[in-house]
Amino acid sequence: MADIVDNKDRTDKKSLNFIESIVERDIKDYPENKSILTRFPPEPNGYLHIGHAKSICLNFGLAEAYGGKCNLRFDDTNPETEETEYVDSIKEDIRWLGFDWENREYYASDYFDRLYDFAILLIKKGFAYIDDQSAEEVSATRGTPTKPGIESPYRGRPVGENLDLFERMKNGEFPNGSKLLRAKIDMSSPNMWLRDPALYRIKKVSHHRTGDAWCIYPMYDFAHGQSDYIEGITHSICTLEFEVHRPLYDWLLDHIAEGPRPHQYEFARLNLNYTVMSKRRLLELVNGKYVNGWDDPRMPTISAMRRRGYTPVSIRNFSERVGVAKRDNIIDVAFLEHAVREDLNKIAQRRMAVLDPVKLVIVNYTEGKVESLKARNNPENEEDGFREVPFGRELYIEREDFMEDPPKKFFRLVPGGEVRLKYAYIIKCEEVVKNPETGEIIEIRCSYDPDTKSGMTGSQRKVKGTIHWVSIDQSIKTEVRLYDRLFIDEDPAGKKDGTDFKDYLNPNSLKILKDVPVEPSIIGAKPLNKFQFERKGYFCLDPDSSSDKLIFNRTVTLRDTWAKKK
RNA sequence: UGUCCGAUGGUGUAACUGGCAACACGUCUGAUUUUGGUUCAGAAGAGUCCAGGUUCGAGCCCUGGUCGGACAACCA
Numbered sequence: 054m055a056d057i058v059d060n061k062d063r064t065d066k067k068s069l070n071f072i073e074s075i076v077e078r079d080i081k082d083y084p085e086n087k088s089i090l091t092r093f094p095p096e097p098n099g100y101l102h103i104g105h106a107k108s109i110c111l112n113f114g115l116a117e118a119y120g121g122k123c124n125l126r127f128d129d130t131n132p133e134t135e136e137t138e139y140v141d142s143i144k145e146d147i148r149w150l151g152f153d154w155e156n157r158e159y160y161a162s163d164y165f166d167r168l169y170d171f172a173i174l175l176i177k178k179g180f181a182y183i184d185d186q187s188a189e190e191v192s193a194t195r196g197t198p199t200k201p202g203i204e205s206p207y208r209g210r211p212v213g214e215n216l217d218l219f220e221r222m223k224n225g226e227f228p229n230g231s232k233l234l235r236a237k238i239d240m241s242s243p244n245m246w247l248r249d250p251a252l253y254r255i256k257k258v259s260h261h262r263t264g265d266a267w268c269i270y271p272m273y274d275f276a277h278g279q280s281d282y283i284e285g286i287t288h289s290i291c292t293l294e295f296e297v298h299r300p301l302y303d304w305l306l307d308h309i310a311e312g313p314r315p316h317q318y319e320f321a322r323l324n325l326n327y328t329v330m331s332k333r334r335l336l337e338l339v340n341g342k343y344v345n346g347w348d349d350p351r352m353p354t355i356s357a358m359r360r361r362g363y364t365p366v367s368i369r370n371f372s373e374r375v376g377v378a379k380r381d382n383i384i385d386v387a388f389l390e391h392a393v394r395e396d397l398n399k400i401a402q403r404r405m406a407v408l409d410p411v412k413l414v415i416v417n418y419t420e421g422k423v424e425s426l427k428a429r430n431n432p433e434n435e436e437d438g439f440r441e442v443p444f445g446r447e448l449y450i451e452r453e454d455f456m457e458d459p460p461k462k463f464f465r466l467v468p469g470g471e472v473r474l475k476y477a478y479i480i481k482c483e484e485v486v487k488n489p490e491t492g493e494i495i496e497i498r499c500s501y502d503p504d505t506k507s508g509m510t511g512s513q514r515k516v517k518g519t520i521h522w523v524s525i526d527q528s529i530k531t532e533v534r535l536y537d538r539l540f541i542d543e544d545p546a547g548k549k550d551g552t553d554f555k556d557y558l559n560p561n562s563l564k565i566l567k568d569v570p571v572e573p574s575i576i577g578a579k580p581l582n583k584f585q586f587e588r589k590g591y592f593c594l595d596p597d598s599s600s601d602k603l604i605f606n607r608t609v610t611l612r613d614t615w616a617k618k619k
Numbered sequence: 620u621g622u623c624c625g626a627u628g629g630u631g632u633a634a635c636u637g638g639c640a641a642c643a644c645g646u647c648u649g650a651u652u653u654u655g656g657u658u659c660a661g662a663a664g665a666g667u668c669c670a671g672g673u674u675c676g677a678g679c680c681c682u683g684g685u686c687g688g689a690c691a692a693c694c695a
Binding site: 068069094095096098128130131133134184188191192195196197198199202229230234235242243244246248251253254256272273274294295296297298299300326332374375376378380382383384385387388391392394398399403432433462465473474477479507512516518520521585587588589590611614615616617618 | 687
């Protein structure tokens with residue numbers, strides 16, 4: 054990971070985000086051999102997205118920076134929504150991003166026995182009770198943020214009875230929803246989470262890891278903090294919506310923990326414009342077939358970004374640069390795109406492909422002759438060397454690279470004008486052949502100057518533009534998928550006018566191009582290999598490709614100041 | 620009429636114990652360029668939500684507002 058841009062050199066006084074400041078404050082008091090322990094705690098009920106990537110980079114990055122460790126812990130306390138498929142995808146994504154949790158792969162479900170014991174401890178201390186009210190009653194008596202709740206009639210149940218009932222809950226004696234273990238705190242607290250929150254509920258559902266061993270499962274609030282405590286987490290970092298849970302997090306630990314305890318800190322989650330980030334909405338897009346699965350390259354999931362051609366380095370750089378703070382934010386996708394271009398520019402080999410081809414014939418070039426031209430693989434990295442590109446009398450060029458009536462600053466091919474064919478010759482447009490019926494240009498006829506072959510002194514001649522091309526006879530036909538933003542609105546999910554986020558889906562977010570000619574050196578490309586198609590953008594070989602059908606995903610276009618002028 | 624959190628160029632973050640607003644993206648010039656890419660040089664753009672106060676001095680501290688967000692699943 055040496056190629057991560059290191060703008061976080063701790064030897065000089067770089068500015069710290071507020072969490073780093075907290076860590077630096079805390080480690081001052083640590084003994085020599087001790088450091089921080091963080092954790093990334095995903096719930097395996099969906100795929101990870103770019104927002105999770107930020108959290109992963111934060112938690113693992115903090116550990117890395119301060120000589121600590123970061124655990125991977127699955128928060129698997131709700132078997133109804135959790136699946137092994139998600140566990141696997143999450144592990145793959147974290148690994149791909151370049152982080153290693155070594156042997157510290159934990160599950161809240163590993164702690165079900167201890168959590169159960171903690172619950173008994175709480176009951177014995179008189180801090181928890183079994184409530185026989187229905188979910189509706191519990192909800193109705195909770196009050197509102199401005200009105201206090203009403204105490205449950207079962208609140209005063211004796212400890213012995215609570216203990217007995219809790220055990221029988223565990224043994225499966227009661228139906229789902231008939232009983233609930235609640236903390237006994239304060240039904241009139243202004244903090245809703247302190248109004249006797251649920252700790253354990255009955256759910257006769259088999260769990261993806263513990264099977265049918267349990268029919269009661271701990272709630273998030275009871276599982277999370279206690280798991281942090283069990284693992285010896287020092288800094289438990291989560292997003293802002295858990296801020297109101299912190300008093301409960303601390304309350305539980307107050308009554309359970311002995312010795313060193315974890316502390317929770319909250320930061321503002323990452324938001325990106327022109328997309329949605331909640332798992333619920335992403336799941337809706339997947340289930341409703343608005344996209345082709347979790348890894349559809351238009352999705353903001355890590356697996357989708359991987360398939361689209363993003364690199365781990367680019368995502369890590371991005372995550373680092375967006376910063377960590379507590380105020381709400383919406384990051385411009387352009388910022389993300391800048392991060393990929395920056396990395397891809399350095400590592401992607403260049404190839405020529407013509408996305409919207411028009412035939413070009415070089416009238417004075419010998420028929421049937423094929424030359425092999427040398428082309429640099431990557432001007433940003435000389436070690437990538439050269440490849441051979443076949444050149445012949447009939448080529449494809451980009452339709453938009455020719456104009457009969459060009460605007461002032463157009464410096465591509467025009468009637469009677471000259472242009473350089475990259476790596477090849479300077480050509481001059483002599484004639485345009487059109488379909489007499491439609492007026493569509495079907496062929497551009499040019500002459501070439503044999504003295505202007507790249508590398509020859511004649512090639513020094515100044516021409517106004519250089520365009521890319523592909524020799525028709527030697528070209529490989531491929532499929533190219535052009536992606537655009539999934540939504541036409543910056544904040545599709547933030548509407549208060551009753552519209553649904555799906556109302557803002559971009560109907561042109563995917564455009565499939567068939568039979569795109571690419572230079573033959575593309576043969577042998579492997580899934581996820583990244584290329585820059587000269588002047589067009591960065592592309593990545595889709596894993597759905599086969600040896601006789603290559604499919605490319607456009608990761609991102611090149612910066613295009615010309616397109617902006619138009 | 621509750622509690623908690625937040626507010627700095629278009630966007631995102633900085634500004635160490637108060638010392639005269641910085642960096643990145645974006646935008647706009649210009650140079651270089653066999654990618655209208657990259658690179659390089661430069662510019663514009665905020666006076667820090669508002670009103671008071673403390674201070675020689677406030678984005679940082681205090682008071683009161685305003686605006687935004689979170690919280691009323693047996694979800695996490």
